[in-house]
Amino acid sequence: MSLETVTIPCRSDNYAYLLRDGVKGETAVVDVPEAAPILAALRQRDWGLDLILITHHHADHVDGTEEVRKATGAKVLGARADAHRLPPLARALAPGDRVALGGSVAEVLDVSGHTVGHIAFHFAADAAVFTADSLMALGCGRIFEGTPEMMWKSLSRLAALPPETRVYSGHEYTQTNARFALTVEPGNGALEARAARIDALRARGEPTVPASLREELDTNPFLRAARPEVKQALGMPGATDVQVFAEIRARKDRF
Secondary structure (H helix, E strand, C coil): CCEEEEEEEECCCEEEEEEEECCCCCEEEECCCCHHHHHHHHHHHCCCCCEEECCCCCHHHHCCHHHHHHHHCCEEEEEHHHHHHCCCCCEEECCCCEEEECCEEEEEEECCCCCCCCEEEEEHHHCEEEEECCEECCEECCCCCCCHHHHHHHHHHHHCCCCCCEEEECECCHHHHHHHHHHHCCCCHHHHHHHHHHHHHHHCCCCCCCEEHHHHHHHCHHHCCCCHHHHHHCCCCCCCHHHHHHHHHHHHHHC
């Protein structure tokens, strides 16, 4: 693996990620919630910036884009389906496209649901996926524009990645997500242990991301909607996977 990753806290609970390719020294940032912390991190390391990779159009993921672009000359890449509401793009991306960062290559994944046109960046050789507000640590994004069917399909696509994949999501929501997850599966021992580790991390002011996909599959209720034990716990043993997912999402919206 040649990709160095730096987690940058932004705003009150957002994350941006600097990606540094170890082969050619090219650098990208995934999402720009605000400019100052990202520019400071680049100066601290004496790094330039080649690419700005945008996952979706929400302001808390793009507000600092133009300032960072002007300061660095980086090229802005985002989804073609979202281009009408993104900052101006140097390259419009479609699902299945490849983005090269030096010797590292990301595949563009459609993860619509939170928004329509939301994309993720999967660096397969580096076992990393940048999911923003689609799959989140112990959660998933609220469905603002898509449908439960659309979001379940997106999450299922991410769940099919190799389990050792590290999932870099866009917010520090994990502690609240853990409290909710325990209402869905109070007897899940792996979840109870993870919740305790998360509390310890947050007590030290440390981020809870990235998380391994394997850990998400074992503990994230939104990825576990097809599991018989989850359906039973919700009193929905005969329901479809999408129906169970929609019920979990509705409960989280009220939590």
